[in-house]
Amino acid sequence: MTLPQAWYNALPDLDLDLPPDVSGARGTRSGISVPAALIRQEMSRKRWLPIPDEVLARYRQWRPTPLRRALAFEQSLGTRCRIYYKYEGGNLSGSHKLNTAVAQAFYYRAAGAERLTVGTGAGQWGTAVAAACSMFGLGCGVHMVRSSYEAKPYRRTMMELLGASVQASPSASTSVGRAAIDQDGTDQDGSLSVALAEALVDADQDGSYFCTGSGETYSLLHQTVIGLEAKDQLAEFGDTADVVIASLGGGSNFGGLALPFLGAAARGERSVRCVSVEPAACPKLTRGRYAYDYTDASKQTPLQKMYTLGHTFAPPSLHAGGLRYHATSKLVSALRHHGMIEAVAYPQRAVFASALRFAATEGVLPAPESAHAIHGALVEAMRADEAGQPRCIVVGVSGHGYFDLAAYQAFHDGTMADTEPSDDQIAQSLARLPCQPGQPQPAVPSPAEQVRRWAERQPHDIAVIDDDGRSTRTWTWCELSTEADRLASVLVGLGVRPDEPVGLRLPNRGESAVAALAVLRAGAACCLLQPSLGIPETTQMLRRAGIRVLVVAPDDEHRAAWGPAVEHVITVNETSTADARLPSLADRLGQLAFTSGTTGQPKPVLHKASTLTLAARAVVDRLGITAADRVFVPCPIAHHSGFLYGMVLAWTAGCAQIYQGRWDARRAIEVLDRHGATFAQVAPPMVVDMLTEAELGARPPESLRACVVTGAPVPDALAARATEELGLTICRAWGSTETCMGTLSDPADSLSTTDGQPLTGVRIRIVGPDGTRANAGTEGIIEVRGPCLFPGHGLGPEFDRSAFTADGWYRTGDLGVLDDNGRLRVTGRLGDVVNRGGQKVPVTMIEGLLAGHGSVADVAITGVFDARLGERACAFVVLRPGARLTLADIRHYLDARGVTRHYWPERLEVIDRLPRNEAGKVRKPALRRSVDHLALLGEETGSNAR
DSSP states (O other), rough: OOOEEEEOOOOHHOOOOOOOBBOOOOOOOOOOOHHHHHHHHHOOOEEEOOHHHHHHHTTTTTOOOOOOEEEHHHHHHHSEEEEEEEEEEOTTTSBBBBBHHHHHHHHHHHOSSSSSEEESSSSHHHHHHHHHHHHHTEEEEEEEEHHHHHHHHHHHHHHHHTOOEEEEEETSSOOOOHHHHHHOOTOOOOOOOHHHHHHHHOOOOOEEEOOOOSSHHHHHHHHHHHHHHHHHHHHHOOOOOOOEEEEEESHHHHHHHHHHHHHHHTTTTTOOOEEEEEEEEOOOOHHSEEEEEEEEEEOOSOEEEEESOOOTTOOOOOGGGGOOSSSSOOOOOOOOTSSSEEEEEOOOHHHHHOOOOOHHHHHHHHHHHHHHHHHHHHHHHHHHHTTTTTEEEEEOOOOTTTTTTHHHHHHHHHHOOOOOOOOHHHHHHTTTTOOOSSOOOOOOOOOOOEEEEEEHTTTSSSSEEOOOOOOEEEEEEEHHHHHHHHHHHHHHHHTTOOOOEEEEEOSSHHHHHHHHHHHHHHEEEEEEOOOOOOEEEEEEEHHHHTTTEEEETTTTTTTTGGGTTSEEEEETTOOOOOOOOOOOSOOOOEEEEEEOOOSSOOOOOOHHHHHHHHHHHHHHHHHHHOOOOEEOOOOOTSSHHIIIIIIHHHHHTTTTEESSSSSSSHHHHHHHHHHHHHHHEHHHHHHHHHHHHHTOOOOSSSSSSEEOOOHHHHHHHHHHHHHHOOOEEEOOOOETTTTTTEEEOOOOGGGGOOOEEEOOOEEEEEEEETTTTOTTOOEEEEEEEEETOOOOOSHHHHHHHHBEEEESOOOEEEEEEEEETEEEEEEEEEEEEETTTTTEOOOOHHHHTTTTTEEEEEEEEEEEEEETEEEEEEEEEEOOOOOOOOOOHHHHHHHHHHGGGGSSSSEEEEEESSOOOSSSOHHHHHHHHHHHHHHHTTTTOOHHOO
């Protein structure tokens, strides 16, 4: 018998497609990150996947494992059946778990992991990962189900000897553990789902990764070495299997033994019955439901379709701790659902009786988990004998029981009890399953409803911080809610109706949060207007939006100018003695926003209040933002991104939001540190400004853990500089006022050069000019669908229809590329090209390259008029302090990087600052006009001559 050289993937032979995972209510946390190699194994349709040499070398230390004929056990039963057992207990961990633990540790180390965290039931998985981590030089943190932690002290000792830290679950050291203790008391036995949840929390630190265990498909794939060996070994005995039996917890033990036999039968070899044995105390396949559920108790994971007793199910006390899991793998579940396997459940006293018979006759003390399979083999043999049909039975003995003597002692003493959940207990747990895909979803709370909830849960926590450099004012959640209700009563008293847009011409100050919340509490939509816009532009927007009531700051110097355009102008601190009745917070319009207008006239965009919540929640989930964070809001709240990903995001996460008033980079750094801001959504020029301040001696902010950059493309060089010089974790993103944020990069991959993967529910496609789908890696027009898409511009049905394709995708007008992993890279905009005599210049790419030049602080490229070619590329450059740059320098720099000569800028304009709107987007029409005006006059600038 030789060691298998490849893992076996049964899916192609079984012709089985597994239901896709679905993002849950909270989605995935940033701490959950699986190496790409394991994801490829999960998704592969190849039958054989080669085992890496380094993993094979480790396998050879204990594999192949023996397949033995249980002759003495057969004789004790008086059976005519032939019983073989595949023994996996002869390695350092004492169980089959090491087969996948070694593989996973190998791939996690290659992905840059320094430490793995795990949840374990009986301790076999924890011991296996601890052993694998010691082999590959990784740290290890184990969260062990409390009943096993206390009953198996030597299993804990083994893990600690291997270098792991071991903690009983539930514990008071995590929010998940504290919640479990509060619910059931400090004497709770624990469950594997809670241990997994605590391990997930533990993984949320630098260098740590959560290691999944038995349930994932790639884990079952690694375990197929068991069944592959068993098939070949059985053939050496001259026998073939009629029945394959293994115990069932998460699924890897059963799947590893059964899948090679099932696949062979599907290919036309002899058919075989595969029987899973589970404890009567935790009967997921026999009494559970095939449904989408969380794989952990804290709902941090995506939903998987599987047989489950419900993620809140707490199994009765059971000595087979490795089987105390509320669900089983989606692959094993699909096999059961399609009738490809059988399932039985037995009480533990009968199981231990069979285990002792096996130990006395075969000289092997099985683990309590394996004892279930042995009892299943005994029952199967008795039934076959009664039917007069002797069978060849292969049983999986997944590990030894020498760390489980306390369980055997309880059986011997007669203190072991048979326990199983009642029908009512299971029904109550299943009633708490998440809403199933395709079923009506629960109503999404509006931002105003969320603030009300936070005001009830944490009334005295800080909700808003306003620091203008001279003084600091704060609002608690209770104060924010109370002041907003007071102003909402004023609005309703002025006749503001549900869904009516109310104008807000306010700076980035704390009272602006009060005003925006008041508008939403009044059932109206926030129409935020830039205070920097002049009277004519603002008046035009007020009329286009149909604004009757405008809220302004007390010191608004133009307050008198708005009278002719609106019916009422009030200040944010307006009060009323009338007690107006506020409307119900149904799903109403929440925002009327205007696009940035950098390529044309600003267009109105409508969003429902629930859309704002969904959009903010998607970012909260992706970045793992909690109520303990503090959100810095430097982008203007009058812009969609500042309002949504500053103000509304903080309301969604239940954390404080921080304002500094007018943007000032040096003061921003001081405010960030003074108030412990941990998250910020900024525009690229703000990053440039902070880099400049750092060069001038300012200390980089220390508390900021994630910084999402939106508004304009982020040059690779700028992101790299921000990471190196400011210590910022730069998360790139893409979206628009119409779509909300569509993609966002993972903070764990701060050096990524893409704009991230789609957020929850968002779908992205790339199409050519004719609307046909582009291949991965091919540039095209970005089209998007998703739950946060706007319903229209409010400019008439014909205009709105033109913004969408016939099949409902929004035409963004942006250009981009999708890679094989679904990550988006925005490359430009349809109108943002330079057409040099028919040759299109890739503006975004050249801007990104020039941003890496040592003399360049900021750069934009646009086309300028040329009588012969139509357009030539002009580079507008802001220099770093003390730097010089010539057109020849630029050409030499691009030539050294292999850039086609036709793409080189043919004009250079050195300017003090790029003209940008408040959202950070470059106003390229203004740049073109400045140069075209000089060209018409026949003038050249000095910068072009250098």
